[in-house]
Amino acid sequence: MRELEYVRADDAASAVALVSGEPEARFLAGGTNLVDHLKLGITAPRLLVDVSRLPLDAVEEYDAPGGTGLRIGANVRNSDLAAHPAVRASWPAVSRALLAGASGQIRHQATTAGNLLQRTRCVYFQDATTPCNKREPGTGCSAVGGYARYNAVLGASPDCVTVHPSDLAVALTALDAQVVVLGVSGERRIPMTGLHRLPGDRPDLDTVLEHGDLITAVELPPSAAARRSTYQKARDRASYAFALVSVAAGLELDGDVVRDVRIAWGGVAHRPWRATRAEDALRGQQLTEEAVLAAAELELEGATTTDQNAYKVPMIRNTTALACTRLAAGEVSR
Amino acid sequence: MDSEISLTVDGRRHTVAVDTRTTLLDALRDRLGVTSPKKGCDHGQCGSCTVLLDGRRHLTCLALAVSYDGAEIVTAAGLGPEDDLHPIQEAFLDHDGLQCGYCTPGQVCSAVGVLDELKQGHPSHVSQDLEATPEPSDDELRERMSGNLCRCGAYANILAAVREAAGRGQA
Ligand SMILES: Cc1cc2nc3c(=O)[nH]c(=O)nc-3n(C[C@H](O)[C@H](O)[C@H](O)COP(=O)(O)OP(=O)(O)OC[C@H]3O[C@@H](n4cnc5c(N)ncnc54)[C@H](O)[C@@H]3O)c2cc1C
Numbered sequence: 001m002r003e004l005e006y007v008r009a010d011d012a013a014s015a016v017a018l019v020s021g022e023p024e025a026r027f028l029a030g031g032t033n034l035v036d037h038l039k040l041g042i043t044a045p046r047l048l049v050d051v052s053r054l055p056l057d058a059v060e061e062y063d064a065p066g067g068t069g070l071r072i073g074a075n076v077r078n079s080d081l082a083a084h085p086a087v088r089a090s091w092p093a094v095s096r097a098l099l100a101g102a103s104g105q106i107r108h109q110a111t112t113a114g115n116l117l118q119r120t121r122c123v124y125f126q127d128a129t130t131p132c133n134k135r136e137p138g139t140g141c142s143a144v145g146g147y148a149r150y151n152a153v154l155g156a157s158p159d160c161v162t163v164h165p166s167d168l169a170v171a172l173t174a175l176d177a178q179v180v181v182l183g184v185s186g187e188r189r190i191p192m193t194g195l196h197r198l199p200g201d202r203p204d205l206d207t208v209l210e211h212g213d214l215i216t217a218v219e220l221p222p223s224a225a226a227r228r229s230t231y232q233k234a235r236d237r238a239s240y241a242f243a244l245v246s247v248a249a250g251l252e253l254d255g256d257v258v259r260d261v262r263i264a265w266g267g268v269a270h271r272p273w274r275a276t277r278a279e280d281a282l283r284g285q286q287l288t289e290e291a292v293l294a295a296a297e298l299e300l301e302g303a304t305t306t307d308q309n310a311y312k313v314p315m316i317r318n319t320t321a322l323a324c325t326r327l328a329a330g331e332v333s334r
Numbered sequence: 335m336d337s338e339i340s341l342t343v344d345g346r347r348h349t350v351a352v353d354t355r356t357t358l359l360d361a362l363r364d365r366l367g368v369t370s371p372k373k374g375c376d377h378g379q380c381g382s383c384t385v386l387l388d389g390r391r392h393l394t395c396l397a398l399a400v401s402y403d404g405a406e407i408v409t410a411a412g413l414g415p416e417d418d419l420h421p422i423q424e425a426f427l428d429h430d431g432l433q434c435g436y437c438t439p440g441q442v443c444s445a446v447g448v449l450d451e452l453k454q455g456h457p458s459h460v461s462q463d464l465e466a467t468p469e470p471s472d473d474e475l476r477e478r479m480s481g482n483l484c485r486c487g488a489y490a491n492i493l494a495a496v497r498e499a500a501g502r503g504q505a
Pocket residue numbers: 026027028029030031032033034035036051074100101102103106109110111112113114115116117118165166167168213214215216240241242243377378379
């Protein structure tokens with residue numbers, strides 16, 4: 001591992017100044033992804049700016065159109081967010097997504113911002129001896145024609161076919177969260193649906209953030225669909241495994257007719273995939289298993305697969321139906 | 335780059351200079367001679383390096399020591415002296431919750447954390463109702479202990495030990 005300078009940031013603005021001023025600097029939060037990458041040689045920064053003790057650790061209510069929203073500090077630990085009474089009551093998909101990820105120990109350490117900005121678990125990305133356009137632009141993509149079981153089925157490019165690993169990001173994408181970002185030119189808000197990118201010809205860029213942009217908070221707006229929401233994850237073992245596919249869904253029903261619906265998918269694309277076509281198809285319809293399957297089918301038009309990851313197409317369709325019908329039947333969640 | 339940090343480990347305060355790249359696990363084991371937390375995978379995937387850090391279960395392999403200046407750490411060895419073991423340590427002995435013992439310090443610290451989280455009413459992935467007070471059922475205990483792997487497969491007895499410590503006796 002390369003020699004590494006360490007600075008503990010005094011405040012958010014100086015953290016931004018430090019990282020923006022040094023191309024080879026990184027923010028350090030819980031470290032559960034970054035420290036792993038230092039060891040694996042995936043990244044070799046010259047400077048670490050520790051933001052983990054900045055006072056960005058509050059969960060606060062704010063007045064929002066239609067009720068009370070929740071502003072979550074960037075350093076709120078995954079375990080604390082999952083257990084927060086307001087999240088459990090009014091955004092249960094967020095609790096469920098967090099609790100379905102990593103382990104109890106890791107959730108105490110992992111932060112809200114770090115979770116969203118964790119990098120892909122692509123086996124080649126994590127093996128510094130293999131070509132990978134995301135790790136080393138221009139070297140090629142080993143997953144094309146290689147081990148393809150985890151590959152994306154939507155929105156992939158010839159340059160990168162991997163998926164985003166975060167569970168939390170999928171729930172936040174479904175529930176229209178916004179990310180509050182502090183950059184050199186001040187504060188701005190980015191909708192979760194626009195934070196992560198598709199790979200295109202720049203798979204080295206996971207998000208639209210500039211180098212030195214610090215996430216300071218995430219804002220969760222209230223909605224009836226958020227109150228009746230859940231997260232369903234399919235994985236290789238019952239616990240402590242990343243998603244093969246996952247679904248965050250929220251429903252507002254009028255009798256059995258869909259007034260509002262939110263669906264986002266994990267494990268299928270380079271970013272959390274908001275299934276807007278499926279949502280549009282379901283609004284105003286009776287919520288039946290058939291209707292959800294048909295809506296998911298529509299969203300999956302244009303999916304590309306190999307024989308190794310073709311299982312993801314029926315898996316995401318059926319998991320979506322499971323999540324929505326269980327929500328409609330009142331079987332899950334709160 | 336070296337930095338001086340202080341750590342309180344099992345009640346003893348240490349001051350030590352560490353390179354930025356030193357993990358908390360290596361600082362404990364190689365610099366302070368605290369060998370209770372074990373290095374299994376060194377990548378956050380096994381739980382054998384688990385300690386209680388500022389009162390909560392925490393990995394030490396994916397943590398840079400400099401970032402934890404001032405932390406209060408309790409390892410499995412510090413939970414109770416040999417003649418006055420912690421109830422979880424007693425339960426692991428009573429139920430043979432170990433074979434080779436390599437994962438055991440991590441399992442024990444994790445179990446202490448699990449019981450504390452249950453007491454605070456934290457839900458888990460398998461909790462049916464997110465807002466209800468969770469019960470220490472076998473499903474709940476298995477899910478909550480899933481961050482600790484045991485290469486010997488002593489899971490059945492580990493579960494029995496945690497179940498007893500959770501107050502569910504010999505069920
Ligand atoms: C064995 C294992 C299993 C896991 N399983 C799952 C799982 O099933 N589901 C899941 O979703 N996750 C899983 N994770 C990933 C885990 O959730 C992430 O590693 C964690 O959330 C990252 O948060 P952190 O605070 O530790 O981030 P760090 O490692 O500190 O940082 C991650 C990245 O975010 C950047 N960063 C941190 N804070 C900020 C900020 N405020 N502003 C801008 N940039 C910032 C850092 O520079 C770095 O690039 C697993 C991890 C491990 C090790």
